[in-house]
Amino acid sequence: MSTNAMIELALDRVDWNDLAGNQEQLPRVFTPGEVLMPESGFMRGHGTFVEEENIVASVAGVIEKVNKLISVRPLKSRYVGEIGDVVVARVLEVGQKRWRVDTNSRLDSTLLLSSVNLPGGELRRRSAEDEQMMRHYLDEGDLISAEVQNIFEEGTLSLYTRSLKYGKLSQGMLVKVFPALVKRRKMHFHNLPCGASVILGNNGYIWIAPTKGEEQEGGEGGFVQNLNEVVPRSEREVIARLRNCILALAKCKLMLYDTSIQYAYEESLKYEPRELLQQHVMFDIGQQTQARLRDVDLVD
Amino acid sequence: MAYVALSEAEKTFILHGVEVISSVPLFNSLFKVSLFLQEDFRCDGRSRRDYRPMELETGLVSNASGSARLRLANTDILVGVKTEIDVPNPLTPEFGKIEFFVDCSANATPEFEGRGGSDLAQELILSLQNAYESPLAFDYRTLCLIPGQQCWKLYIDILILECGGNLHDAVSLAAKAALYNTKLPRVTATLLDAGITDLIISDNPYDCTRIGTDAVPLLVTVCKIGDYCLVDPTAEEEVCSTVSMVVSVSMRNETPFLSGTHMTGGGSMHRDTMLNCIQLGLSMGEQLNKLLVKMLKAEETRVGPKRPKTVGFLK
Numbered sequence: 053m054s055t056n057a058m059i060e061l062a063l064d065r066v067d068w069n070d071l072a073g074n075q076e077q078l079p080r081v082f083t084p085g086e087v088l089m090p091e092s093g094f095m096r097g098h099g100t101f102v103e104e105e106n107i108v109a110s111v112a113g114v115i116e117k118v119n120k121l122i123s124v125r126p127l128k129s130r131y132v133g134e135i136g137d138v139v140v141a142r143v144l145e146v147g148q149k150r151w152r153v154d155t156n157s158r159l160d161s162t163l164l165l166s167s168v169n170l171p172g173g174e175l176r177r178r179s180a181e182d183e184q185m186m187r188h189y190l191d192e193g194d195l196i197s198a199e200v201q202n203i204f205e206e207g208t209l210s211l212y213t214r215s216l217k218y219g220k221l222s223q224g225m226l227v228k229v230f231p232a233l234v235k236r237r238k239m240h241f242h243n244l245p246c247g248a249s250v251i252l253g254n255n256g257y258i259w260i261a262p263t264k265g266e267e268q269e270g271g272e273g274g275f276v277q278n279l280n281e282v283v284p285r286s287e288r289e290v291i292a293r294l295r296n297c298i299l300a301l302a303k304c305k306l307m308l309y310d311t312s313i314q315y316a317y318e319e320s321l322k323y324e325p326r327e328l329l330q331q332h333v334m335f336d337i338g339q340q341t342q343a344r345l346r347d348v349d350l351v352d
Numbered sequence: 353m354a355y356v357a358l359s360e361a362e363k364t365f366i367l368h369g370v371e372v373i374s375s376v377p378l379f380n381s382l383f384k385v386s387l388f389l390q391e392d393f394r395c396d397g398r399s400r401r402d403y404r405p406m407e408l409e410t411g412l413v414s415n416a417s418g419s420a421r422l423r424l425a426n427t428d429i430l431v432g433v434k435t436e437i438d439v440p441n442p443l444t445p446e447f448g449k450i451e452f453f454v455d456c457s458a459n460a461t462p463e464f465e466g467r468g469g470s471d472l473a474q475e476l477i478l479s480l481q482n483a484y485e486s487p488l489a490f491d492y493r494t495l496c497l498i499p500g501q502q503c504w505k506l507y508i509d510i511l512i513l514e515c516g517g518n519l520h521d522a523v524s525l526a527a528k529a530a531l532y533n534t535k536l537p538r539v540t541a542t543l544l545d546a547g548i549t550d551l552i553i554s555d556n557p558y559d560c561t562r563i564g565t566d567a568v569p570l571l572v573t574v575c576k577i578g579d580y581c582l583v584d585p586t587a588e589e590e591v592c593s594t595v596s597m598v599v600s601v602s603m604r605n606e607t608p609f610l611s612g613t614h615m616t617g618g619g620s621m622h623r624d625t626m627l628n629c630i631q632l633g634l635s636m637g638e639q640l641n642k643l644l645v646k647m648l649k650a651e652e653t654r655v656g657p658k659r660p661k662t663v664g665f666l667k
Contacts (some may be wrong), residue, residue, distance in 0.1 A: 056398070056399075056401070056402040056403065057402070057403035057406075057636075057639060057640055057643055058403065058405045058406065058643075059405075059406045059407070059408050059525075059643055059644060059647045060405060060406065060407050060408070060647075061407070061408055061409065061647060061650065061651050061654075062407055062408065062409030062412075062421070062663040062664075063409070063651065063654060063655070063663060065407065065663060142357060142359075144357070191359075191360075192357065193357040193358055193359045193360075194359040194360075195359050195361075195362070221359070221361065222361045223361045223362070223364055223365040223368075224361070224362070224365060225362070225365065225395055226362065279360060279361060279364045282368050283365065283368060285393055288369060288393050289393065289397070291395075292393065292394075292395060292396055292397035293397065295395065295396060296396060296397060324397065325396070325397025326396065326397040326398045326399075326402060328397065329396060329397075329398075329404055329405055329425070330405050331405070331407075
């Protein structure tokens, strides 16, 4: 019986800074409480506050200057929602005419009963029975894909799933990355040529699932999960490889979108899926992907 | 354990990866034959017997006698060993003492805030104490200074900085690494008048002795998902499992010995499954032990006795 265990030494840790574009000018990272500059003549922006006539950073991140406006862009942050964003969210609680869902933002978001497609027709009044059946549609722990419909004053997001492409997610895997790494694009639902589909949520939650047939997708009404279906080994391998590739790209701080994921997937084919967990393999994938993306940019 | 919410479909997906036997039809001209393949392909591509890569550094806390940091995927453990001179227990006059303390930092998960992590901490302390209890698993005689009068007491402080599943294994690996790294100052005894002995602790910080760590046990969590047992579960896999068994493995003369077991989770186990778990735990423990010792020695030779600089957390 063989096993694969591996202990690396911290001495051999990969220096992820080697991936940075210009090596001479690495951006300076400010830590919370660090004085940026005297207040006189400048305006304080996001991520800063004024203390004893100095502008001080309130988050850890890089400084951004627009004319006289000084702001600090955080390195890590929670999701700041915008109307129209595609998100992947998890149901936390079933409430009165609404579900409380987690979208990785500072406050929990809500999904109103009136903003979901109920089975049996688009236009239907929400009756009292529907309210009692809410747990039947979406239960605690369930994952959904949705779009941000509205942002309330205090910052909570209101989601909606009134489209056939949104709804409850079935078998697959969730990967969490920093929200800033997901590139905002026209499309966030992708059926990748390698044989799996991904939903790149703007909130940093990425859903990887086996690609479904066309006819199946339309008729499901958004609340069906097929728990008896077994995902075959070949699709499982693709999904595991994609998961590890996405995590490798995130570790290398490369932007995530369909092209970068596809390139990373192609570069990863020379490794076994489980080897992609090792840091020097991750680094290699990041480097190769970055080089390919740069080549494409040059051609354009 | 930190709570991770999963939907039924995600659980099914994980479960099928571990256990389901899928049938692949093989079409023969005469017979329709199905070939049954057993899936052994977890969500991140590992098989049931694979560990995630780990990262280790020792001696990174300068004001502790010994320290180690182990990172196993997202699980991050920092261990510091503190030493003190104490009076041995009258029942075991030749033995030193060890005390464990586990602190679940609220950085790991907000649930640990306040007293939230104390149950988990207590569980980890108990399983470590249980594993280290036997004098065959840890040579308490090396901690003895003057039998019946003075001995070393080691405080092993374990800090959980991040939880990504498989805490028991990570904690025990880090504890063993920290003990390996621990340096006890050399002590000489002088006999004063009236039969009282006085201890003189060496002033030279490099004049020190080591603790024998060959037999120090490691914990291996064997997690039962569906009908199969696997090692190194991720946080998601832990949610899917009904019961898991923590097997503590101590090495003596190149052979693995069982120094304790401990069950977690609500389920129960069949006798055969249990034996399988112990067997799997023992063979994993043996390999982990060899690997850990090999890497600790490699680090030691590369760093040298006077450690110039540590790598630490950032970078």
